[in-house]
Each structure stands twice: as structure tokens, then as C-alpha cells.
Amino acid sequence: MKTVLIYSAADAEAPTSPGSQHHWYTLVQDPAAAETGHNPWDGRAAILKKPYELQDDCRVSIRPARCFDPISRQEQHKNLYLIEIANQGGSSAFCSRRLYRWPEALGFIAQFEGLSFPAAARVWRAKKP
Known part of the structure; x- marks a missing residue:
């Protein structure tokens, strides 16, 4: 199974600049089984989840x-x-x-x-x- 990076957002209107507390990233082994998750700062449910395939960087x-x-x-x-x-x-x-x-x-x-x-x-x- 390939590890992927999941981008999640709890607010579609919030800016997605680095450091924003409206979006977060999670590493997962199985993207199909990954739960939507909740915002680690305020507990709101994610409304957006997008997987990214990691490149073979060091x-x-x-x-x-x-x-x-x-x-x-x-x-x-x-x-x-x-x-x-x-x-x-x-x-x-x-x-x-x-x-x-x-x-x-x-x-x-x-x-x-x-x-x-x-x-x-x-x-x-x-x-x-």
C-alpha cells in the first residue's frame, strides 16, 4: 500500500495559506479507509478531503x-x-x-x-x- 498525503479543510471560505487553522494534512497508508477527520484546532468536521500521492523525495x-x-x-x-x-x-x-x-x-x-x-x-x- 502506498502512503498518501490527505489535505482536509473545515471551511471552504477560509484562506488556505500556510499556518491557517482551517486546513490540515495527514499521512495515511490506505486513502480509501481514511476517515474524513476533524479539525485539530476547533474540532469541526472536514468538508473537503483530497489525496496527494507522495513523490520519492528523500x-x-x-x-x-x-x-x-x-x-x-x-x-x-x-x-x-x-x-x-x-x-x-x-x-x-x-x-x-x-x-x-x-x-x-x-x-x-x-x-x-x-x-x-x-x-x-x-x-x-x-x-x-
Whole structure:
């Protein structure tokens, strides 16, 4: 099943500018089974629902690396993060080999903005994070 982005609106007269509280987006696995939903800000029922098929742009995750060492019984890697890129379906992914602090991670992922997954994979291989 393909993940789609559902655009919903609770007021057809309201402007649809970014940040408007009259429309919202939801990611769903099965658009046929997706309920119309309610406005997360005021609870009004959606009167418009439109599915959009996601393109294979790069999906970026910053994952906490914090873990517990059972031998030393201590927490490790607090405030450190792994970076992961994947295609939309998650069938192909790359994970960093090193850990990053939050500001470093944000700086690193900025280079993937707007890239298709194949283009992001080429950048990833060249950088070898």
C-alpha cells in the first residue's frame, strides 16, 4: 500500500495559506479507509478531503542514539543523534556511522532539502557520514 498525503479543510471560505487553522494534512497508508477527520484546532468536521500521492523525495530522520548499557548499567550517548535518510516507502535507507549533536545534525540534513531519494543517496555516498 502506498502512503498518501490527505489535505482536509473545515471551511471552504477560509484562506488556505500556510499556518491557517482551517486546513490540515495527514499521512495515511490506505486513502480509501481514511476517515474524513476533524479539525485539530476547533474540532469541526472536514468538508473537503483530497489525496496527494507522495513523490520519492528523500525522507530524513534524526534519531536519538541514547541507549542503556546493561554491563555498566549506565545511560550512553545522551544528547547524541543518528541521521537516517530513506525513500518514501522506507524500503531503502542509509544510517550515519557516527553520532551528531543536534545543531550538527540539523546542518547536515539541510543538504537533502528538496532532493529526490536517488539524488540524496548520491550525496550520502559522497559524504560518507
